[in-house]
Amino acid sequence: MNPLDSIAGTIIAGVVLTGILTLIISAIAPAT
């Protein structure tokens, strides 16, 4: 089932993506 078919699935996917992108940002961002 596609998570985008439900509002709850969409929001959960958005929160998960936020976590993944935060990890990426933390890893690649310059120190300052």
Add this chain to the structure above:
Amino acid sequence: MEFLPLDRWIHFLSGITWIGLLYYFNFVQVPAMGAAAADKDGPGPAAIGKYIAPRALVWFRWAAVATWLSGVAYLGGDIGKAFALGLIEGGTKYHTTIGMGAWLGTIMLFNVWVLIWPNQKKVLGMVQASAEEIASAKRVALLASRTNTLLSIPLLMFMGAASHGMPF
């Protein structure tokens, strides 16, 4: 005291209009259209499609343009460093954070104008389309709209975090 630049204010106003209508479509109109279509004794979804959706779509798609343009104006000379996620000469943590938001916003603008709007025109009968084309257009428009709702969650965090710091 630091003052609020005009383009940043416009960015907030148009961004709230855009994302507010995005949430209206996803959280209110789509479920309401489904409920109205299923309610055989009710007035049906036709009035929503004829009077509400086209007006909401006008504000929605032009607010998206205004948000993106005012964002570009606000970034000004930092735009290259932002879209490079701060990974070029002179880039900082600010550029990485605001750049992630800028990329998400740009993908969302693409979704509005390339996927949502052309397909909504078919769904709402603004352009000629066969029954199969309308069914396909509904699916693409819904998935693009839901994708933008999904992307708005990290987008808003990164936009805010660029000036205020990450929440975690």
